[in-house]
Amino acid sequence: MQILKSDNIRNQTVKNLNLITYYKIDTLQPKWKAKLIEVFQGNITFNITKFSAVEIEVLDKSPEMAAKIANEIAGLVDVTIMEMQKETSQQAFALVQKKHDDQIKYVNILQDSLKIYMELGIIDYESQVERYTEQLSVAILQGKTSAIKSLEEKLDIFAKHGAKFTKFRDLFSYEKKQLAFLRSKLEEAQLDANNLLSHKFVLDYATPADKKHAPKRMLIVLISVMSAFLLTFVFLLIKDSISNLTELKQD
Template sequence: MSSNSDSSNSFDASGLVAFLYVWRKPLIIVSVAAAILSAVFSAPFFIKPKYESRVILFPGSTSSISKAVLNESAGIKNDILEFGEEEQVDQLLQILNSDDIKFRIISKYNLMSHYDIDADGSYPITKLNKEYDDNISFRRTEFMSIEIKVLDIDPDTAAMIANDISNLLDTAKNRMQKDIAVKAFEIVKTEYDGLTTYIASIKDSLKRLGMLGVHDYKSQSEVLNRQYAEALAKDNQSAIKTLTEKLDILAKYGSTQMSLAYNLENIYEEVFPIIKRKYDEAKVDATETLPHKFVVNRAYPAEKKSYPIRWLIVLISTLSAFMLAALVILIRDNVGRLTRQA
């Protein structure tokens, strides 16, 4: 049984070799013709060569400037010098694919004209988006970095687009964060301004009480009562009258002075530090910016084209033509044999 199988395989192999030898001329002619035609039609005259430029970057680990710079309890997760993780990579990829960045690049480089798309023709925006997606791509690498890849017929344009997209990444993310940060700052500022106004009113009231001679109820009452006792002991009517007036004023406004002073002290110890910290953090987030990426490699103009790969086109075309020609000859040969037998 094994010998029959081996002989059958040997027969099939020898039959294939014999078949190829018999039909070698047409197979060679078809293969050579396919190679020549594919080489011609993959030339720059038919297919414009494209040059590739890449930017490699890592995302930052933090989005909040205040938490990274001002907040001492933020911890290592908000270290501005740390590379981001998978979550930050996915966020930046989503921003890179946003219409904001796409429309800015399309507008700056006039890609509608650059890609030879007729603006008055059918579906120009659809064609433009397809060309954009075909020539500009973003992906996460195995090292958790992001690759921005741009193909263009002009190597300088490819490099400039790739670098501009990298720069616009910060612009787009900062704009989105600023929209929220500014509103948050306005809320905190209103609270902070209200508190400072309230503090100013307390200080103004204490100043008015000071002009009346009420500075510190406890210490003043002790001193004045002691002086009053001494004046009574000496029967100093002038001093008694003066001290009585001061004690009356102190009795009238003393509780108010104590309440205001206690309230002010409580605000400065407990409330004001919290509101002031929130205010400082919100102001930094609303007015300052930080890069959200670490650029490993910036794009530069390529010296050699990346598309099309002519040798690969020629190889695939030649092999495909050879196999198709062999299949056609085999089918024709078998059909002819069956016809003759009939």
């Protein structure tokens, strides 16, 4: 209902149907806009039916123009909602796009950090430590001094950098999953921004009425005169009855 009664709907309807000229609004007058709004709003009524549908009623001297105005408003409602949806979808897309781009940068930073440790020979921390430890035990049993020294140096590197490596590795794995999630959301947001659906379903388009829905001015005046006459007649009857009662009491 707020959209139906919005300034945007009214102004666009007035513009599209040239209602300023049709209503003979003098734009040279200081309050012509207020007059236009008064005439426009006075001729149009919005109702919610028991089935939650919106009913647009337009009263006009021309049945054809009344139908045009009603159908124009119905069409503009859909356009307005789609424009609002488009703006919201584009904002959502821009927000997800920024988060996605920021996530790519963050994942790349983590990947660069991992490369530093990989250059030191740390590729698969747990399995490498297990393998080097077994090899060291064998080398000690066999008394291979050079092998022992080499393996101890490798294990020292793992002991020194292993904790940081596993931290970056696990974080990198988690953030890659987050990036995949954001990528799917970005695709959804892009689809929402590019595929706007209609929000209205017209049950019945407005058609020119066969008869005027408003009583003729002469009929209104006649009813007013008859009502006044009837009230006067009733008043005289009451007055006469009171006079008769007073006379009876005096007798």
